Amino acid sequence: MPDLLQLALAGGAGASASVLTLGLLGRQRRRSAREWLDLRSAPATRSGPTSVFERAAEHLAALRRRVGAGRRRERLLGQLVPLLELVSLELSGGAPPMLALEGVLARSRSELAAELRLQLIGSRVAGSAAFDARVAALGERLGLPALQSLAMILGLSRDYGSGVGQGVRALAADLRRARRRRLIEISRGALNRVLIPAAVGILLPFLAILLFPAVSVLLRSFAS
Amino acid sequence: MGVGALHVALRVRALRLRRELQDAVLAAVRTLRQLLQTGAVGVPAGIAVLAERGPVLLRTEFAGIQAARGSGAAWAAARRRIGEPIFDLLAAAVLVQRPSGGELSPLFRELEESVSAVYEVEREAAALQVQARSASTLILCLPLAFLAIMCVLRSPYLDVYRSFAGQAFLAAMLAVMGGAHLLIRRWLLLPEEPRLELADA
Numbered sequence: 001m002p003d004l005l006q007l008a009l010a011g012g013a014g015a016s017a018s019v020l021t022l023g024l025l026g027r028q029r030r031r032s033a034r035e036w037l038d039l040r041s042a043p044a045t046r047s048g049p050t051s052v053f054e055r056a057a058e059h060l061a062a063l064r065r066r067v068g069a070g071r072r073r074e075r076l077l078g079q080l081v082p083l084l085e086l087v088s089l090e091l092s093g094g095a096p097p098m099l100a101l102e103g104v105l106a107r108s109r110s111e112l113a114a115e116l117r118l119q120l121i122g123s124r125v126a127g128s129a130a131f132d133a134r135v136a137a138l139g140e141r142l143g144l145p146a147l148q149s150l151a152m153i154l155g156l157s158r159d160y161g162s163g164v165g166q167g168v169r170a171l172a173a174d175l176r177r178a179r180r181r182r183l184i185e186i187s188r189g190a191l192n193r194v195l196i197p198a199a200v201g202i203l204l205p206f207l208a209i210l211l212f213p214a215v216s217v218l219l220r221s222f223a224s
Numbered sequence: 225m226g227v228g229a230l231h232v233a234l235r236v237r238a239l240r241l242r243r244e245l246q247d248a249v250l251a252a253v254r255t256l257r258q259l260l261q262t263g264a265v266g267v268p269a270g271i272a273v274l275a276e277r278g279p280v281l282l283r284t285e286f287a288g289i290q291a292a293r294g295s296g297a298a299w300a301a302a303r304r305r306i307g308e309p310i311f312d313l314l315a316a317a318v319l320v321q322r323p324s325g326g327e328l329s330p331l332f333r334e335l336e337e338s339v340s341a342v343y344e345v346e347r348e349a350a351a352l353q354v355q356a357r358s359a360s361t362l363i364l365c366l367p368l369a370f371l372a373i374m375c376v377l378r379s380p381y382l383d384v385y386r387s388f389a390g391q392a393f394l395a396a397m398l399a400v401m402g403g404a405h406l407l408i409r410r411w412l413l414l415p416e417e418p419r420l421e422l423a424d425a
Contacts, residue, residue, distance in 0.1 A: 078418040082313050085331060086320050092327040107320065109421040169334065176338035179417070180345050186414060187349030190356040193411045198363045201404020205397040206367035212393055213384040 073143050077175065079112040080146055084172035091165035097157055098131065100164075115142075132158065146175055243347070248279035249311045250340060252286070255279075256314075257332035267318055267328065268294055282306075294318070300422070310339055312420035319422070346414065353412045360408045364401060 083104055090100035102120060105113050119138055123131035132155040139147030153167035252274055259270040271294060275286035285302045292298030299315040313335065321328050374382050384390040 074415060075418055079420075082309070082316065082420045085313060085335065086316055089317055089320055089328065089331050092330065093321065104320065107316065107423050109423055110418075113421075169330075173334060173338060176342060180338075180342050183342070183345045183349050183414065187345070187352045190349075190352045190412060191359070194356045194360045194363075194408055197404055197408050197411070198360055201407065202363050202367070202401045205400045205404075209367070209371065209394060209397050212390070213381050216384050216390070 069143070076112045076115075076142060076144060077146060078179070079110040080144070080150075081172050081175045081179075083108060083110070083113060083116075084150070084168050084175070088165050088169040088172065091168065097154060097164040130155075130158070146171060239350075245281060245306060245308060246310070246343060248281040249306065249308050249314070250336065250343070251279045252282055253310065253314055253332050253339075254336050257329050257336060260329040260332070267321065271318075294322075303422075307419070309417045309419050310335065312422070316420055316422055342417075349414055353414060356412055357409060360405060360412075364405045367401070 086104040086107075087097075087100050090103055091097065095103065101116075105117050105120065115138060116135070119134040120131060122128055123134050128134075129137075132151040135154065136148050136151035139145060139149075139151060149171055150168070153162075153164055153171065156162045156167075157164045255274060255278055256267075256270045259265045259273060260267070265273070268290070271286055271290050275283055275290045278286055285306065289295075289298045289302055296319055299319060303312050303315050314332075317328055317331055371382075385394050
């Protein structure tokens with residue numbers, strides 16, 4: 001079975017649909033005549049994928065889930081930066097941390113804001129975990145360490161009265177710097193992204209085009 | 225070829241316009257920050273100054289916002305037209321600051337520093353991506369040119385491609401090459417900064 005956590009993180013119906021489709025295709029393999037006729041064989045209780053097709057389908061689905069999860073993580077991280085900047089602006093106006101966060105979340109319609117709003121509402125239910133603990137758990141679930149840092153800043157403010165504004169602003173600046181580093185990393189790797197696929201996807205087919213006439217002549221001469 | 229050249233020209237023009245807009249937004253943020261730092265000018269007066277003496281590309285937008293007395297709808301319309309994440313943040317910051325107060329100038333200063341650094345890297349990365357894309361196109365075109373020359377010279381070596389099997393093989397290989405080229409172009413796309421979605425949009 002696909003990892004449900006990763007599936008949820010991938011965020012779209014595409015990944016689950018691909019798992020189901022490929023899984024069904026994998027199961028629709030034709031049974032051999034011997035299998036149909038063999039009345040002694042008990043129905044197999046399969047614990048995992050058996051055929052190569054099913055295994056390939058599961059690997060493909062896992063790959064798609066990983067890619068989807070990575071994309072969603074990047075998208076959410078990108079949405080976190082302006083949210084933090086707006087929270088720091090509200091804080092600089094003298095608003096308490098939770099009120100500042102609430103005000104910004106109420107104005108934002110992003111996916112991350114919706115997730116955080118859910119945590120905020122959940123934290124108000126009697127007996128439930130505090131908002132910072134819920135945000136830390138969300139950060140762990142989504143694979144976003146920045147959310148855990150935010151939770152830590154909020155938790156320290158609640159427990160020790162430390163300032164939130166500076167921490168939030170520093171976190172936003174860190175995230176912008178991280179985006180810059182990521183861009184540098186991508187741009188430095190641009191040539192590798194061209195050379196390897198070009199060697200495999202362009203030069204190999206070209207060699208095949210060049211060699212096809214020679215090979216077909218050879219085959220004909222061997223046949224005659 | 226003509227369609228391709230037109231596509232490239234339009235792309236280059238769109239990219240140039242986008243960069244001019246990015247620079248204009250950054251300049252607007254810088255000007256507003258400088259005005260707010262003096263302490264003599266508030267946000268509405270700053271917007272009025274931007275409408276009058278701000279970056280040329282954005283003067284009409286700021287004039288529209290000023291005319292609407294900085295209403296959320298005017299900012300939302302401007303955000304839709306400009307379509308830049310930094311302008312989104314500028315709009316959100318002004319709208320958030322209005323009821324709650326807060327210091328805009330430190331936020332704008334940090335925004336200005338970090339965003340100009342990101343733009344610098346982004347443009348350098350874009351230049352490298354263009355080089356890589358050109359390399360990919362060249363790698364694709366050289367074999368095709370070689371095949372075209374062989375065809376023009378009526379080389380008997382390629383006679384096998386006049387049969388059905390040969391043509392099917394050639395089509396399959398060309399499809400693989402085209403697919404690889406498209407895949408490379410897709411991998412070379414730089415990640416875009418997400419837009420800030422606001423409730424008043």
